[in-house]
Every structure is written in structure tokens, then in C-alpha cells.
Amino acid sequence: MAPPLEISIPSTILNQPENEKPYTLYNITLRLPLRTFVVQKRYSDFVALQSSLSSIVSSPPPAPLPAKSWFKSTASSPELTESRRVGLEKYLRAIAECPDRRWRDTSVWRTFLNLPSSSASGSASSARGELIAARQRGALGNQAGQVASDPQIWLDLHREMKGQLHDARLFLGRRDGATTAQAQYEAGANAKRCLVKAGGLIGNLEEGLKIMAEGEKRGGDSKSGVGAGELRRRRDLLGSARVERDGLEKLAVSLAVKGNAANGSGNGGATASQQDKNALFGPSVSRPAGRVLGAPVPETDKTRELDNDGVLQLQKQMMQNQDLDVDELAKTVRRQKEMGLAIHSELELQNEMLRRVDEDVGRVAGKIAVAKKRTAKIS
Secondary structure (H helix, E strand, C coil): CCCCCEEEEEEEEEECCCCCCCEEEEEEEEECCCCEEEEEEEHHHHHHHHHHHHHHHCCCCCCCCCCCCCCCCCCCCHHHHHHHHHHHHHHHHHHHHCCCCCCCCCHHHHHHCCCCCCCCCCCCCCHHHHHHHHHHCCCCCHHHHHHHCCHHHHHHHHHHHHHHHHHHHHHHHHHHHCCCHHHHHHHHHHHHHHHHHHHHHHHHHHHHHHHHHHHHHCCCCCCCCCCHHHHHHHHHHHHHHHHHHHHHHHHHHHHHHHHHHHHHCHHHHHHHHHHHHHHHHCCCCCCCCCCCCCCCCCCCHHHHCCCHHHHHHHHHHHHHHHHHHHHHHHHHHHHHHHHHHHHHHHHHHHHHHHHHHHHHHHHHHHHHHHHHHHHHHHC
16 A cells, blocks of 8 residues: 655745735645655635535545634734644645545645646655656657656656566566466566566656756756766666566567467377477387387386286376476576576676776776876976
8 A cells, every 4th residue: 555645834935925915825845756846825725625625525624724813914923823834734634644535535635735636645646657647648758758857757767667677577487487378378468568568668768868868968957957977877777678678578579489389289289299209219110019028128127017008008107207307308498598698688788888988998098198298288
């Protein structure tokens, strides 16, 4: 269950507009899982919220609203301002933390706190939900990139993307070890779903990086606050994630092809298995119809007391055991292949990072040489 929305009113502001009476604004601080923002409201806004909630839910909120004072004003009484601030904070927290969700499930509550329409308690708001909402509005590139251009949201989306890749790897492992076709299909479908989500998140993260880079080129965006070094680091993270996703995608496709080939054989599976055995052991040699005693290969304790049908059954059982051993060996080989592919991807990534480090070292060495020349001229 998601944690409740964290609400506080740490401070107030006295607003003195021209040709109007001064009034007090209460700074409502809302802490969501991905960001924190402040909403300013005056006491009359709280009164309107109280009236709307009582009429919609047909019962007052769990905490009372601080009473209006007819003889004092918050503009001239700091004591009244502080007591009202404390009372309004308790009022909002009671609604946000109450087990009864009727008041905070209303659109009036979300509009009052500027919460997303898809979030009932505020804590369910996430960058993923905002991206989905942007997609539903048809703003696939622009608004989705704007959501991901926030540095903190970008990191949260990257963390979610890495989680999807991790889940995809786990599902592929379960598919490899599954013993039934239904389990293999479910694990493969879940892995594919995770890979699709990861691919969409990678695209959104790339759009967010482009917007951050454009802000940096324009002289530094105060909203993003991301420098060139941080942008380069995040590009490296995306490159690593893209390589990992491509590797998992190839692995999923290869496993799917093998699974379809095995399941598609159907009734012909035994024929195909027999053909493989004939190709492995060579053509069968015609033998006499009956048992030949005294052959070069002596009988064992297992076959001495068996008739022809018993020997045939024993042979079938031994072949089945050999098939099971071959299947176990094939699984081990596939796991070794997966590990080899993962090691190869990691080596490619490390080589690329070492190449960039080498380029940076060369660039810094050049700058040091220029600085030494200038120092020599000065001395």
C-alpha cells in the first residue's frame, strides 16, 4: 500500500495588494514520491473546500476547520495567524491520513492541492502515470519528454526502467526452467511485457535528456540544473540500459523460437526424436528376429531374467533416462550461453567506457601541456 500524502504548512505570507485589504497566504507543502511543491491558499479557500466536501460527501471532514474570528485579523495578530496555521495543518492532515477515503477521492480535494486527476491520495502520483496521461492526450514526444526532463523524475524513471529489465531477466530464467508449456508461455509473455515497458521508458528518458541538453546549450536551465558532465553520465547509463535490453530481447526471441519449434512438433515429436537418434548413432543394423544367446556382448544381471518384452521395456527406460540427461545438459549449455552473452555485453560496455576515459585523459593531457607552456612563458 502506498504511503499517505505528506502535508504540512510550515510558514505563512502576508499579502498586501493595492486597493485591497491585506490577507494571509498559507504555504501548503506537499511531498510526493517524486517531487515536492508548495501551494498557497488563503483562509477563504479553506472555507470553500470545507463547504464543497461536506456537500459532496454528505458529512463533514474528520477534523474541524478553525473558526473564523470576527474581532481579530491575521494581518494584525501574529498569535491568530499561528493558531490558524496549526489548525489548518491538522485539518489537511486529518483528511490525507484518514482511513476513510471519501473526502480525498473527490475532485475538489485534488483541485485544491493541484494534484493529478489520477491520484486519489497524492502518493500514487508517479512519473510513469504522468507519462501515460501525456500519451493519452496525444503528446507522445513533447509532453512525455517534458515530464522526463526533470532531473529527479528522470532518475526515478531510470530506476523503474532498470527494475523492468531485472524483472524481464527473472522471467526469462523462469521460462528456461519451466517444465510445462503453459508456464513457459506465461513467463515469456511477462518478459516481453517488461521489455516493452523498458523500451518505452528508454525513449522517454532520451527525450528528457535532449531537452536537458538544449537547456544546457542555451546557457544553463535553472529548472534542470544538470551540467555537461552529468548529461554525459546519464547518456552512458542509457547506453548501458539499451545494450542490456537488446541482449534480453535477442535472448527472448531465441528462446521463443526454440519453444515454438519444440511445441510445434506435436505428434511428430517422437519421429523427430527418432530421426535425431538415427543421425547420431547411424543407421540401424538388421538383426535376427529372436534373441541370440552367447553373443559377444554378455548378458547382465538386469537382462538375464527378462524375456524379450522385458528387455525391450528396459531399453526404452534407459533411452528415456538418457534423453532426460541430454535435456539437463542442454539447459546447462543454454545457461552458459546466457552468461557468455551477458559477459560479452558487459565487456563491450567496459571497453566503451575505457575508450571515453582514454579520450578524456588525452584531452586533459593536452590542456596540461598548454598550461605548462603558458607557465613557462610567464616564468
